[in-house]
Amino acid sequence: MSSSSSSDSTAIEETKFIGSVMAKTIAYYQNRLGETSRARSKLRNPQLRRNHEVGHYRLIEDYFADDAIYAVKFRRQFRMRKEPFLCIVGDLEGRFPYFQWKMDTERVKGFSPIQKCRATIRQLAYGMGADKWDEYFRMSECTVRECVYEFCKAIYLVYGQRYLRKPTINDIHQLYTVHEGKHGFPRMLGSIDCMHWSWSLCPNAWRGQYTRGDHKEPTIILEAITSHDLWIYHAFFGPNSANNDINVLDQSPIFNHIYLGKSHDVPFQANRVAYKRGYYLTDGIYPPLSVFVKSFTCPNDPKIKEFKEAQESARKDVE
Template identity: 45%
Template sequence: MLDLDATRCGERDARHGAAGASSSSTRSRASRLRREDIAGAIIRALGHLLSGGWRIMKRGAQDAAVQGMNLRAPAQRAADVKMDSLLLRLLDDDSSSDEDYDVAAIMLADLAKNEQPKHGGSVQGHEVVRRNKQKGDAKLFDDYFAEEPVFGPVTFIRRFRMSKKLFLRIAGAVEEHCPYFQQRRNAAGDLGHSALKKITAALRMLAYGVPADSLDEALYIAESTIIESLRDFVKVVVEVFGEQYLRAPNEEDTARLMQMGVARGFPGMLGCIDCMHWQWKNCPTARHRQFIGHCHDPTIILEAVASRDLWIWHAYFGMPGSHNDINVLHRSPLFARLAAGKAPPVNFQVNGHDYTMGYYLADGIYPSWSTFVKTIRNPSSNKTAHFAKVQEAERKNVERALGCCSLGLQLSEALLDFGTRRPCGIS
């Protein structure tokens, strides 16, 4: 009887042991399958991440990871060596637990976040506007540049502030110098904006001071493209025409200026000098008092010397509005070359007297120097009245030149981003 009970107990224990062994084997096999599934998913994701589409098997995962690290920057590469090494050990180690594979998955997510390419195209989330670029080019060409344009030369000069001949000269030089203004196709094969359209948008902003977005309806060009065109246009104009125009007069220019003065009844005249106050609406509050003078708003002073053909060959910009014309003159480099003996010679004769120094027409605030010819207040004779009338009329040249560039100065706050706010002069 005892033997039978013992036999039954042994059979029962054997059955329980077999069931326990079977259950443990099942759990081990399920855990191993789960680990293999996770490992396979990680290897596939890692292969897609590091290779960008290559077919990577488990045997090549380590080589692909090394290649991916070599493509990174040295600082990032050194930081990722430890993570990649630990990740590969977890993948190759059969004794790794489920928690280890969870850690590997988290490490893979961090690696994917670091490997995301930097965004270099359109701004994500912004609305895409399908503009008809070719329609804008054709409309602009038919309106102004065709053989029989819609708008004539008078309208062209009024809207572009220059003749068509001068505009085409500037546009040709800018397009030849800067690849940005050359019409090309983008990555999708679409034809881009023409040089005429980009330069027209930049000149409209300079001439009228209008916002960039206001030109979109007429030119079919985005606001960001117009602003970029304006920045590049200003840089290219300085690079192309700076050496020829943004300089002090040489001997040839001085002779031409003197001929213009003789034709107007002022032999020896080199131009007209004056100052204008440009309102600085974005002046910092801490500097308001420094830039406020006779005007109620902060201003910056521009001193200029211009000829009859609106050539501003001297410009001194940046002095605070609290100064007047005399203070600006004392700091201006207008007479620096003359004082250094580097100015071109000027020789002329008036009433039998020889002179070797040119002069400028100025208003009454300037000092009584031999280089300034001012008007006569309260003329008492016909001769003095005629002189005052002619002098004041001729002095309108610099006021006309300052008036032409006053709208362009409205954009100078944006253009000053290319340099500094310190006073700068051409001469």
């Protein structure tokens, strides 16, 4: 009996000891968490009184008033004319609550549609940081990023069905007719080429793969197809500058609709040879495919010289 009672008392003491250790441990970490949260609250930046309306009226005075200060620089700063910009602002404001000028819970006016669209266009056009325009637009970094996301999503929903699409059969016939009348190339769909976009804010870890010897700073490649009226109905953006046009073409989804059997075949004949679809004007680096019409390197025949000049002139649409 004595041995059993001593073992029971030992177990009780061990249980009490373990319980006291656990209680002290929990109390210790609770105090640490409380100190950390208090320290974070002290380090947290205070809410700034940015006065959104001041930023709006400054923007109106600089670019949109009848006697705007920088009216002559509108196209350079916005990368478009005033009329298309105001049309975009009106379309987004009328369809999406995010771009409407509303008041918050404190009855303070938020950002205007012009402020949100202007901050987005500025960041997309110049590729600078989201906190670059805080002093002028009175916008925080997270707000500018949110504006960019909502703007891109809204643009796709509003204009995607009209502009961001593949040509239909009617579009193809119209392209055939216009290109033949303007450039003299029958059954021409457009011009394809690649260009390099400067990326001055490229992360240091990626600079090696996005830098080429013929460019002073990192660049990103854009592959595009455009028509006579600068309708860009194909754009493949993102490959690093170490690629050439052929490497970009291998990665591009330009011919995926043909592989999947979803292309619109509008056949024609040239020199008694039947072709299923039209062609694109390219420079000399592209592979010898039936969908590509390239120029000649060193022509000697007068007819070939004339063709070379016409082909290079028509290809300027995309360049």
